[in-house]
Amino acid sequence: MFTFSLSPLIISFLSLICFLILHIILWNILEYKGYGIYLLLLLASISYIVTCVLSYYICEISFCLHFWSSFPVYCFLSMFYFLFYFGMDRSVSIRILGEIVKSTNRCIPKDKILEMYSYEEMVESRMNSLTQANWVYKCDNKFGLTRKARFIAKITLCCFRIYNKQTSG
Amino acid sequence: MEQVKIAVFLAIICAVFLPLVHIIVSKISPNSNTNNKALIYGIASYILIWCSTISLYLFFIRPQIINFNGFISGFSTVSFIILGYLEFSSLMDRGFSLRLIIEIYLKNKPLTVEELTSVYSDGKGLNWMISKRLNSMTKLNVISVDNNLISIKALGILIGKCSLRFKKIVKMGKGG
Numbered sequence: 001m002f003t004f005s006l007s008p009l010i011i012s013f014l015s016l017i018c019f020l021i022l023h024i025i026l027w028n029i030l031e032y033k034g035y036g037i038y039l040l041l042l043l044a045s046i047s048y049i050v051t052c053v054l055s056y057y058i059c060e061i062s063f064c065l066h067f068w069s070s071f072p073v074y075c076f077l078s079m080f081y082f083l084f085y086f087g088m089d090r091s092v093s094i095r096i097l098g099e100i101v102k103s104t105n106r107c108i109p110k111d112k113i114l115e116m117y118s119y120e121e122m123v124e125s126r127m128n129s130l131t132q133a134n135w136v137y138k139c140d141n142k143f144g145l146t147r148k149a150r151f152i153a154k155i156t157l158c159c160f161r162i163y164n165k166q167t168s169g
Numbered sequence: 170m171e172q173v174k175i176a177v178f179l180a181i182i183c184a185v186f187l188p189l190v191h192i193i194v195s196k197i198s199p200n201s202n203t204n205n206k207a208l209i210y211g212i213a214s215y216i217l218i219w220c221s222t223i224s225l226y227l228f229f230i231r232p233q234i235i236n237f238n239g240f241i242s243g244f245s246t247v248s249f250i251i252l253g254y255l256e257f258s259s260l261m262d263r264g265f266s267l268r269l270i271i272e273i274y275l276k277n278k279p280l281t282v283e284e285l286t287s288v289y290s291d292g293k294g295l296n297w298m299i300s301k302r303l304n305s306m307t308k309l310n311v312i313s314v315d316n317n318l319i320s321i322k323a324l325g326i327l328i329g330k331c332s333l334r335f336k337k338i339v340k341m342g343k344g345g
Contacts (some may be wrong), residue, residue, distance in 0.1 A: 004237040027339040068173040069238040076245040077173075077253045089344050092265060093302045097311065100321045100345070101329030107320045110303075119286045119295040126266050127282065132233045135270065144279035145270060152267075153274035159261055164195045 008069030011055050015070075015075045018045035040085070044078045092122065172236040176243025179222045184250045187215040191258075208258055212251055219247050265298070 022036045022043050048071070055061045086096055100108055127143050130136040135149040145153065159165075191211035209215065223243065227235065243312075260267055272281050272288050280288070289295050303319065305311045311325035336344055 001234050002237050005232050008238060008300070009241070019174050024339060027341075042191050068177060069235055072177055072242040072245040072249065076249040076252070079249050082253055082315055083256055085339075088332050089341055090265070090299070091344070092330070095344050096299075096302065097306070097321065097325050097329035098333050100319060101311070101326060101333060107318060110314070110317045110319055113299070113319070120282055122295065123269065123282045123285050126269060127285070130266060135266075136273075139279060142279035142281050143273060143285070145273050148195075150274060153271050156261065156267060156271060156318065157274075158185075162192055163261070165261065 001080040005066075005069070007055075007059070007061055008066040009073060011051055011061070011066055012073035012077060014055075015048040015051040015074050016081070017080065018051055019044050036089070037082075037086075040082060045146070048074055049122060172232065172239035173242050174225060175226060176239040179226070180219055180243045180246035180250065183215060183219045183222060183247075185255050187211045187250065187254055189222045190214040208255075212254075216247060219243065267283065 008036075023040065026039070026043065052063050052066075052070075055066075056063060096113055099113060100106060103112070103116075127136060127138070130149075131138050131143070135146055136143050137146060138144075188211065191207050194207035194210050220284065223240070268290055269285055272285060272290075276284075276288065286295050287297060303312065303314060306325070307314055309324075310322055312322060313320050332344075336342065
């Protein structure tokens with residue numbers, strides 16, 4: 001015999017909707033989004049907590065009863081959105097597609113992509129983001145690594161050896 | 170409730186098989202195509218092992234009532250871990266910022282934008298990176314490249330338009 005409760009799923013989806021609304025409102029207000037990931041995590045946590053509190057006071061659904069069912073589903077939905085968001089934000093391929101869609105014939109020579117989206121712009125914008133997030137420092141037009149970036153580079157090279165990766169980028 | 174907790178815990182414990190199978194298959198056949206296949210084997214084995222442990226649990230415990238929420242929570246946990254691992258794998262394979270950090274680390278000195286552009290990915294340069302991205306998009310049937318001319322296909326137009334719309338809604342800027 002099977003049993004199934006819909007309320008944990010409803011709580012998960014309502015938390016996600018609450019998170020998306022807060023996210024869109026805040027992102028339209030904020031100028032600087034350099035701490036995007038931390039702010040998104042904070043918003044996701046707040047949304048879940050607020051939904052749980054409201055569900056307890058309005059629908060009398062105890063947190064202990066639904067946590068193990070609603071939290072994993074909410075984590076999955078949030079992770080899915082985070083991947084989508086950072087894909088849109090950081091993906092070079094998505095940026096190229098967007099540039100081609102904006103062009104008049106939706107058909108452009110390869111060199112034209114570099115005019116729209118130059119190598120220097122690509123690298124400079126990334127290095128500036130990394131500088132703001134304290135991964136990299138800038139001195140005399142040169143970019144050097146902070147301690148945490150050096151640590152991450154070491155770990156990554158170690159992972160390349162473990163996974164037998166010849167190249168990346 | 171116990172079934173839900175057990176499904177989630179089993180999903181967390183079985184997660185060790187995901188990187189394990191990925192690494193073992195990568196070591197057996199070192200090749201970029203095999204690395205993608207190794208990832209798929211890792212994911213498939215993780216899902217299979219989790220399903221098997223759940224089946225064994227149900228077989229030996231034989232509960233009178235089976236809580237379907239347990240399966241949903243467990244599968245959500247499995248999916249969450251898989252998505253996280255895919256992101257980790259994608260970052261290692263294609264991470265642009267990470268590669269820039271690695272180049273500066275390998276050169277062991279600060280670099281200018283021009284120097285980074287030329288040394289990118291062991292000296293292959295950004296031209297190679299763009300070509301790699303265009304090849305991937307061609308394989309996915311998002312664009313076609315013919316005599317240095319890039320044409321966007323229906324799927325590419327859909328993705329491109331959605332990305333532009335999304336960036337406008339969240340005021341993301343150009344991205345990339």
